[in-house]
């Protein structure tokens with residue numbers, strides 16, 4: 222397979238962009254990433270005209286794949302041609318807010334922003350402002366974007382910045398605990414209960430896994446936060462409008478968080494984030510309340526139109542049935558292959574999310590530390606490359622999950638299973 226043009230582009234990029242990319246994970250591929258020329262249904266075509274089955278799907282946003290249905294394309298083009306944005310409110314923001322509040326019962330009011338990171342920044346500030354408390358409990362290996370309050374590792378006794386540039390004194394307000402560990406959570410609340418503004422968690426760890434909640438874990442989180450007057454924040458930036466259909470993962474698990482962050486799918490492939498929740502809490506955001514929040518591009522008309530028409534299309538067609546069915550076929554086929562060829566590995570996922578984790582450790586992973594023990598170098602340096610040779614594009618490291626879109630077909634699934642058989 223030729224990659225001459227990608228190689229030349231990466232050479233140019235290295236001169237003008239740190240690491241040659243605009244988001245770190247894209248450079249995980251060695252010796253250099255392929256550059257995409259365009260998408261086509263469930264496939265991408267690179268700068269050298271190689272075509273791959275694409276299970277990355279923009280790392281989550283592309284529920285419908287690369288070909289926008291006519292109603293989505295038309296709405297985007299209309300908005301773009303009317304002038305991109307105004308610094309004044311527009312009807313389409315209200316339409317999308319109404320759509321989300323109608324389908325996600327915990328969300329009575331919503332504020333749109335421009336990325337998942339901005340959504341979690343706003344949610345954390347809102348939780349602190351609302352409760353008058355400082356500390357945030359997060360899950361080890363959870364991901365909430367590139368922001369100061371969550372780029373923290375270690376444990377609740379000894380939280381440390383996970384990135385240069387984050388002061389230790391900031392990290393002290395963030396308490397990481399292992400996912401699915403009720404005792405660790407109880408200990409943190411026993412020690413810091415009066416100063417915990419919120420527990421912030423992905424309902425399913427999608428950036429370090431996939432790791433699923435054990436039976437009763439979310440109910441336990443709901444209970445312990447309520448008991449201590451802390452908020453429960455579900456970060457549904459990945460799972461929102463993907464797992465559990467239009468009701469999101471919280472609908473699937475039947476849990477009512479106080480606040481929810483959204484991103485990815487809700488913008489239909491354009492830059493987006495949102496924080497939503499109980500009206501009484503949301504009203505603390507400026508200008509209704511005194512927790513400052515603002516954004517030049519927030520509620521961008523093109524993004525709002527893309528998100529609204531994508532979700533309307535999903536509501537009116539069998540999108541979720543289709544992606545969940547293909548997801549199940551993939552996981553089923555992968556389970557057979559893994560049992561046969563690599564019984565020490567694990568197939569994880571639900572709905573349209575899937576991943577093969579290169580470890581088993583006796584059972585399915587229950588926390589990020591289990592996934593961390595996986596053969597991450599083999600995954601990235603040997604396996605990923607072998608899959609690319611088979612013309613299948615998987616997420617760039619062991620940790621990020623992969624996504625089925627409405628544009629994928631049973632043929633894509635079969636080709637992909639054949640490729641895994643070759644590469645594993």
Ligand SMILES: *Cc1c(COP(=O)(O)O)cnc(C)c1O
Nearest residue numbers: 336337338364365366456458459
């Ligand atoms: C992707 C992601 C984010 C960050 O969103 P960006 O749009 O990349 O800033 C936050 N939380 C979760 C769970 C995510 O998957």
